[in-house]
Amino acid sequence: MTKALNEFLESNLKELKDNGLYNEINVVEGANGAEITIDGRKMINLSSNNYLGLATNETLKQAAKSAVDSHGVGAGAVRTINGTLDLHVELEETLAKFKGTEAAIAYQSGFNCNMAAISAVMNKHDAILSDELNHASIIDGCRLSKAKIIRVKHSDMDDLRQKAKEAVESGQYNKVMYITDGVFSMDGDVAKLPEIVEIAEEFGLITYVDDAHGSGVMGKGAGTVKHFGLQDKIDFQIGTLSKAIGVVGGYVAGSQQLIDWLKVASRPFLFSTSLAPGDTKAITEAVQMLMDSTELHDKLWENGDYLKEGLKSLGFDIGHSETPITPCIIGDEKTTQQFSKRLMEEGVYAKSIVFPTVPKGTGRVRNMPTAAHTKEMLDEALKVYEKVGKELGVLS
Ligand SMILES: *Cc1c(COP(=O)(O)O)cnc(C)c1O
Numbered sequence: 212m213t214k215a216l217n218e219f220l221e222s223n224l225k226e227l228k229d230n231g232l233y234n235e236i237n238v239v240e241g242a243n244g245a246e247i248t249i250d251g252r253k254m255i256n257l258s259s260n261n262y263l264g265l266a267t268n269e270t271l272k273q274a275a276k277s278a279v280d281s282h283g284v285g286a287g288a289v290r291t292i293n294g295t296l297d298l299h300v301e302l303e304e305t306l307a308k309f310k311g312t313e314a315a316i317a318y319q320s321g322f323n324c325n326m327a328a329i330s331a332v333m334n335k336h337d338a339i340l341s342d343e344l345n346h347a348s349i350i351d352g353c354r355l356s357k358a359k360i361i362r363v364k365h366s367d368m369d370d371l372r373q374k375a376k377e378a379v380e381s382g383q384y385n386k387v388m389y390i391t392d393g394v395f396s397m398d399g400d401v402a403k404l405p406e407i408v409e410i411a412e413e414f415g416l417i418t419y420v421d422d423a424h425g426s427g428v429m430g431k432g433a434g435t436v437k438h439f440g441l442q443d444k445i446d447f448q449i450g451t452l453s454k455a456i457g458v459v460g461g462y463v464a465g466s467q468q469l470i471d472w473l474k475v476a477s478r479p480f481l482f483s484t485s486l487a488p489g490d491t492k493a494i495t496e497a498v499q500m501l502m503d504s505t506e507l508h509d510k511l512w513e514n515g516d517y518l519k520e521g522l523k524s525l526g527f528d529i530g531h532s533e534t535p536i537t538p539c540i541i542g543d544e545k546t547t548q549q550f551s552k553r554l555m556e557e558g559v560y561a562k563s564i565v566f567p568t569v570p571k572g573t574g575r576v577r578n579m580p581t582a583a584h585t586k587e588m589l590d591e592a593l594k595v596y597e598k599v600g601k602e603l604g605v606l607s
Contacts, residue, residue: 264583265457427455
């Protein structure tokens with residue numbers, strides 16, 4: 212190996228390991244369902260984003276298999292050459308219906324979506340107001356656009372109004388956009404979209420909502436924008452197809468004109484091969500399922516409420532989540548990591564999240580209940596939480 216590379220890798224890996232920040236990756240043996248097996252041990256899984264349990268749904272598995280039979284395993288090209296299959300068109304029409312917009316465009320991932328959409332519209336003559344807790348892919352997408360990035364305090368509408376006013380009145384920028392997550396995944400809180408829309412209208416801001424954790428969860432399944440009835444007020448509705456939808460991919464839903472532009476100007480659409488046929492068909496089936504019935508959505512919320520109620524009555528601090536995402540706030544970083552490790556030893560897989568992902572002293576174990584969990588699993592998880600909580604002195 213080149214000396215310069217070797218030195219770089221060795222010193223950086225060592226630093227991570229010395230500081231206890233080197234992430235050891237767990238390998239799941241088999242499917243990522245409500246229970247998972249790691250190192251031969253079966254555990255209750257409270258760490259996936261598979262909110263509706265669709266990752267292992269039988270109907271979707273069959274849909275994927277039949278599309279592989281009819282269309283093969285790969286799309287063969289990028290969308291603009293000849294990688295646009297009838298399956299992609301069907302998916303995009305279904306997504307637009309689902310989100311209540313004129314049109315939609317699918318990408319290979321939610322991450323890719325933010326790489327694609329922001330820089331297709333914003334450039335160095337523009338400014339982007341961005342909530343400080345926005346997802347990493349939004350931050351990278353903003354950087355890629357070369358627009359001026361202005362951080363806004365988390366869900367602070369006074370700060371947003373102030374900074375929007377300054378940016379617009381400075382006369383320095385051609386366009387100003389506001390970007391926010393729909394649901395923030397660390398605390399489970401929801402963006403204040405009605406106030407955001409009001410401020411955006413006052414200052415002529417372009418609005419961009421990344422609803423990766425809201426789709427399938429909020430608005431009876433259709434997402435946070437639908438939850439507030441603001442489909443025709445938000446310019447960009449971004450979603451992922453890998454969380455509640457259970458497969459892989461991402462999309463932008465919006466006006467026909469916006470989607471027409473993204474199809475000619477967004478680089479991951481032009482230069483990266485389109486979604487595979489099996490995935491595409493399974494996604495369309497999943498979205499259709501969510502439009503036909505709220506059964507899975509209702510079950511998800513029932514399970515979320517049950518887990519929250521259980522943890523709260525044991526005496527845990529579960530923060531101020533407005534969604535099924537259930538943080539259990541432990542406090543200092545060491546205890547939080549120890550807590551998560553003990554949960555796993557007792558058969559509950561729930562990951563710790565600590566500084567710098569969340570502020571110092573607010574380390575938490577984050578629980579993601581899904582529609583696929585049974586009451587028995589949740590009861591067992593609560594029993595383990597009580598045991599570990601007492602053992603580590605988090606509960607008295
Ligand atoms: C998870 C997530 C993404 C990335 O989605 P993938 O489909 O997994 O690439 C993008 N934005 C937000 C807000 C997310 O939570």
